[in-house]
Structure formats: structure tokens, C-alpha cells
Amino acid sequence: MSADTDTASAPSGFDNDNRQAATIGDSARDYLNRLRGGDMGSLPAILGLIFLFAVFSSLNDRFLTTYNMANLVIQAGSIIVLAMGIVFVLLLGEIDLSAGVAGGASATIIALMLIDYDWTWWMATLAGVAVGAVIGLAIGSLVSMLGIPSFVVTLAFFLALQAVPLRLIGSGGSLRFNDEVLRGLSIKNVPVTAGWIAAILIVVGFAALSLWRYRSLSAKGLVHEPLGLVVVKIVVLAAVVLGLTALLSANRAPNPNFNISGIPWVAPVVIALLLFWTFVLTKTRFGRHLYAVGGNAEAARRAGINVLRVKIMAFVICSSMAAISGLLAASYTGKVSPGSGGGNELLYAVGAAVIGGTSLFGGRGRAMDAVIGGLVIATIPNGLGLLDQASYINFLVTGGVLLLAASVDAISRRRRSSAGV
């Protein structure tokens, strides 16, 4: 238990409680205190990203080219989406080891629907997501109703689900994935003008929303950030969004006779999912209940929350997101094979979520963590690939990074419980 220093202080009535950190300096100090207390958020991921960029760009000229940066965005897409799904089960302190192969199985179904049944891309996609949802429902029910540890249930599903593509495709075979729209997610780009309009809309929308929120909270006397911090956040977001848009809008074709420019279609898909799940996690009752169950399941139960339902939903969301991730992976490679999703995908995604700041112990995590962590994880094989290193290096480095992230998580958790942040 933390020391009770506050008992004697604060002679005023409760109405005089802190409603805002007075200045940006105070906010910065608050932030440093939180860091010291072990609440690292995405900081390790951002530092890691800067480190990797510095190393790879100094070792290889091609790493920082716009062509490679666009590639990185496309490669990161499926990892980020899978990680975003994993965040939901990690929030409960559970794990889903089968998410990668659930994505492979769903992608197989999508490919079969496209090829054998001539379904349109969106019908096939819905079918794939439905397959994911059913898998999640089964896992969630086994975990929450029978009380089997999620580690064991999903390990079983990890093995069993690999049978689906193997049975449907046959070993050694593969299904082509060349639907114009779905394949286009990875190989086509948003028209440059449309990309700029969308980017500007996002920046303006974010700025308007933040300022409106600031005004209404301060007018009603509720806890809010100082205006300076709101402005800094808007500026940072604008710099990142507009900077990336500029980068991706330039012609990046290695051969000057061609023109490749515009934001890859994967990016708006990821952004839409990010916005949607961020809303669900932070602004809805379901989101609140997820955090509550992850923080203290017994307290949640006593508060009348249906813990069973929350758990099942988390697994359903995770496997459904895995289906979308499997689709993006198939879109990138242009095919689905029996091994799809059975490789590094899952560990990449768990690593991405954890590096991004989601705790393995439950109760802490954001959809945004998956994006930041996913970029870190995707940078490793991308950069190593350019260095023509033997692929065993890739395994070693990725394993090391995952272990590092888990250590940071465990250590910050220890510091949190001793600092009581």
C-alpha cells in the first residue's frame, strides 16, 4: 500500500480539487512522474522506432527511400490489425495463440469464395470475418464458461485451425488472391488528391474535436488538459499525418519511367479500424467494462458487469480482427497457402501490442499501441531484408525484441505497484 501523505494536506473542501495541470510545464512534470512510476505508455516503442530507423538507414541507403517506406506501411498493415485484435484479449490478461492461424483459415475461406463461388469481394470478406467471429466465439466460450486457461484453449486452436487451409487447399498448393479490390489494398494507392483531402480532414477533425472538448470541459469545470498541451498534440498529429501524406504522395517508383504515388489503401483501412476501436475502448460502456474486467474481474462482477459476456466478446473481436489481418496478408502476398498465418504472425502481433504499451497482465492497453508497436515490429524484417542477412538473424532479433518488450512490461508493472500510479 502506498504511503498516506495526503491525509494531513489539502485543508480546502473537495470542490477545490485539481481540475487541470496549470501549465504545460506541470503536464510535462506529471508525465515524467508517470514515467518514473513505471507508466511508460508507448515511449519505449517510439524510442525503439527511432533507434531502428537510425541503425537501418545508416547501414543501407535504400531503407529511407519513399519506396521502402511505403512498403513498410503495407507490411505493417496486417501485423497492426492482428495486434489490435490481440490488444482486446491482452486487456483481460488473456492470450490468443491461435489468432495467426485463425487469420489464415479465414483468408482461405475468402479466397475460396472468390475463386470457386465467384462471390463479390465484400461478401467474401464478410464470410471471412464471420469465420473469425465463430472461432472467437468458440474460444471465448471455452475459456469463460469452462474456465480452461486461454493459453491451452488457443494452443489447441492453433494446432487444429491449421487443418482448415491444409484440408481445403492441400499441402504444397496455394490459392491465388487477385481480386481487384482486395489485392488492391496492398498494390494500389489512394489517388494523391483524395489522400491529401483525407489527411487534411483528419487533422482538421482532430483539432476541432480536441478544442471543442477542451472548451466544454473547462466551461463545465471538469478535469481537462491545459490548452498548451492540447495545441502541442494537435501540432504533433498534424506533422505526422501531413508529413506521411507528403512522403507517400511523391513519386516513389525506382524506375523514373513509372509513376507510383499515393497512400497505399491498407493505410485507410488501418486508420478506420484504429478510430473505431479507439472509440469502442474509450467511449463506450463495453470498453469500460473490458478495462474493469482486466483490472479486477471480481470487482467487475460485483459491480454487476457480465464478465462472461465481456470475455467472449473480447475473443470474438480478436479473431474477427485476425480474419481482416489474414486478408491483408493474403492481399500483400497475392496468395493463400496452407502455412498462411502459422509462422511468425502471432508472435509479431503480440510483440507489437506489448511494445506499443499494452500490458500482458491485463487492464492496460490502447488500439493505438498496436499501430506504434506494429510499425516497430514491421521495421525489423523490412530493414534486415534490405541488408541481405540470413533469415535466422530475423528470428533472433524479433525474439529478442519480444522478450525485451515483455521485460519492460513486467518491470514497469513492478514499479507501478510500488509507486502506486
Add this chain to the structure above:
Amino acid sequence: MAEPLLELRGVNKSFGVVHVLHDVDFAVYPGQVTALVGDNGAGKSTLVKIIAGIYGRDSGDYLFEGKKVEVHGPRDVAALGVEVVYQDLALCDNLDIVQNMFLGREETKGLGLDEVTMESRARETLASLSVRTVKSVRQSVASLSGGQRQTVAIAKAVLWNSKIVLLDEPTAALGVAQTRQVLDLVRRLADRGLGVVLISHNMGDVFEVADRITALYLGRVAADVPAKDVTHSQVVELITAGRSGDLGIAENPATATV
């Protein structure tokens, strides 16, 4: 005396072969603090959890405002206006004070949560309880001291215009100053007209705030008396031996009547 707000009649409860509560009668009156005392293992927490709807009962009646009611879970009990502050506090460390106070009963507006209403009401409630020690309602609960957590748990219980608040050993883990705050808070709740049940091992605390004392001995009610009619040492005897003078249960608990 006024009609009891809540009454249990002849409640029995077993866990497997362990018979924990025997024909327990228990009543809570409006505007009064009822102290529930008894040795470790006497069945106090079990009784509270039955009232809270966390455990079912094997037999006996549950009456609210004089009428028999069926309760099937924490939600039913909360709907009656009964709130419990558990011995193991049941707060989520990863959520802030407002989020904890509204847990499971979040206010919504349109598609999303209504943070404005929730934060304002949480602040009002804390202010009305004259809580002075919390820096910000958006502090995470993990950063609070033991007394502050207890305060949040109590504030959570009164937020809902509840009629009855049960507190299971609220001062057990607290220092002197914090115990003082919590006891003041308990008294203020009763003065507002709520029925308050206080479980405590500390006779000083009990005699300071309680109007009635119900003593449990090995799962039986040994006595249910006004606090002013008994002495400190009588209550200690009731707790440790089940009887004191003409109060309490007969020598052989198996055949005893109250």
C-alpha cells in the same frame, strides 16, 4: 422503533458440509448504524454477501421495507437501494475514481459514455460527504492511500441514493487519522437517514458510532441489542463466548434458542 428497512428471517447457509449460518435473524433500521460483531469465522462476511446477493441462501426470508423479495444477484440488490463496501475493496486499480464510482452503471449519452454527468456527480457526492483528501477525481485508484480507497468505495455506495450501506471492516487496514475520517463518514450516512451496517472488530469504533449491536457467535445470533444497553465487556463476552449474563445463547449451541 421504526420499521426495519431490511430484514433477514431464519437464514441458513452452508458451504458444502460446513454450516456457516444458523437461523440468522438480522434487521437494518433507517437512520441507524447497526454494528455486526463476531469473532473471525463467525459468518459476518457471509451474511453480508447474502444480503448483497453474491451468495444465495439455503433457507430463510429476505424482506425489504416489510415485503418479501427475491434477489438473484448483485444487480437485484443494487436495484433495491442496497450497496456494499466489501472487506476486499472491489475497486479497479487501473481505472480512475469517477470510472470506479460508476462501474457497471455508467451514464450514457447517445452512443457513448456521458463523462460530463459522471464526473460532475462523482464530484458532488465526494463534496457532500466532505471528502477533503482526494487531489483529483481523475486520479487512478492505484495512486490512492488505504483511507482514500475506502472513501471512494463508500462514496460509490452512496452515489446511488441508496437506502442501505453495508461496510465490511472498513477501518481494519487504516491508521488513526483515516479511521477517524471513515467513522465520521459512517455517522454522516446514518444522519442522512440511511440504514448503515458496520462490521468491525474494534469495540471503540463500534461504541462510537453504533446505535444497535448484533453479535454473531459461530453462525448464530447471540444478541441484537441497542448499543446503549450493553457495555464494552458484555459485547466482548458475547463475541468470545456467545453469552453474557442473561444475554446470548444457551450453553449448547446445537439446541439453543435465542
